[in-house]
Amino acid sequence: MAIAGNESTPGGIESTGLRYQQLSGALRASIANRDFAPGGAIPPERTLAKRYDVSRVTVRRAVDELVNEGLLVRRHGAGTFVVDRVEKQFAKLSSFSEDMISRGRVPSSRWLDKTESFVTPDESLSLGLSPGSRVFRFARLRCADGISMAIERSTIASYALTDADAVVDSLYAALDKTGHRPVRALQKLRAILIDAEAAAIMDIEPGAPGLMIERRGFLADGRIVETTESLYRGDAYDFIAELVEA
Amino acid sequence: MAIAGNESTPGGIESTGLRYQQLSGALRASIANRDFAPGGAIPPERTLAKRYDVSRVTVRRAVDELVNEGLLVRRHGAGTFVVDRVEKQFAKLSSFSEDMISRGRVPSSRWLDKTESFVTPDESLSLGLSPGSRVFRFARLRCADGISMAIERSTIASYALTDADAVVDSLYAALDKTGHRPVRALQKLRAILIDAEAAAIMDIEPGAPGLMIERRGFLADGRIVETTESLYRGDAYDFIAELVEA
DNA sequence: CTCTATGTTACCAAATTAGGACCAAGGAGA
């Protein structure tokens, strides 16, 4: 298989134009799809160069990216290996309920939304669903000891749940029942100011500091089953993570 | 596709009539629509010139506008790229400079403090040092491509460095030389509002969202060699973490 | 006329990519 060429796509999405970026994307997909087994070696650089019809320099640059991202590890003379994340277990961010319980607080929540509808174009991209697919939407106000702590908005691919009411308390418990609980997740986190709408729901002042966390949950086969946007109160929540050397 | 002509719009909004402004508007839209992927390259100038049927000079002026607005970045010999929010690999233990270099951005910093002194009682606890021990203190304004990104305040156990001036550029590089680079770290992260003092240093508005990260760096033998408080601009920094759901 | 926006052309400089050579580390088998 060769990487797509560099010809322009007049009405469509632009390709980056840099071959090593296209290649690193292809490799990233192979890792996510488990084409390259976690902990196992990926094909040697010379093989990849032939397979994708690029030079070894380009392969090395593409692999460099993934090594920098921590997805791959090189071992001189042995090969390049997919990092096995199950053994690392660093940066384990526990779920809201678990987190609250471990702090000796009582978690509760109020439903803001619990519906089934069609994907938006944005979601069809991020969930990898075809336009017109159905999804479940859940939104909850999360509280600890009766004090509002966060707003959680989840979108779930329709194949993962029988119906919206299958989620009574824990979303992940419901996904577990259908065998669609994510085994891996990517989280993106940034600091924002809490806007008027969210502030009203949480009964706090607008403009307060907040943490926005976007999570994409992956199934074992690489499909994205869940996207969740969580907005945490900055004045009430700390995140702790343990890091290891890259 | 060609840009709309120059005819006047009688009752409507005044079109500028300058082709490069129309073009920069079209490009701005393409960026907003994600037709040009964030972080990816836009088509080369010669391609844009052909596609929009304008000269390369005009393309360059249009691109100049977007570069000045900070939406695009040029890289000689490589292409012009859509600026993406910095995504920091939260689970990866790397220093600011290493992180920026690996992303192809140019790190720089301004020293705010670089001294040797005695531990405070607080620090003697967190660093595990006996009262009266000496420590190095470093504080820097961190920039990427000349734009302020964070304020970093580090305290280093004195055994880990020969003298304060050993840190020229990268703190972790200096620690590496003496064999005292942390192999593990604990980070605590929370959202805050940037106060007047920090805002003045970073040249931004007070009250902007920020991420405060406290890090304790451990040596292989378990000693804490480093404590760092970093204040990141919320509008310029994303943190990403990959995790395994329990 | 001048001034400005734009087009055309040419060439320079920097980055990517290709392709190759050689070295060093690791593993497999005699």
Next chain:
DNA sequence: TCTCCTTGGTCCTAATTTGGTAACATAGAG
């Protein structure tokens, strides 16, 4: 142990692509 092969690590040269810059021409507005 030793040898041989594979694999990543490093260096080089050359071609191609891409942005950087300059000189000059053209058209329209004032």
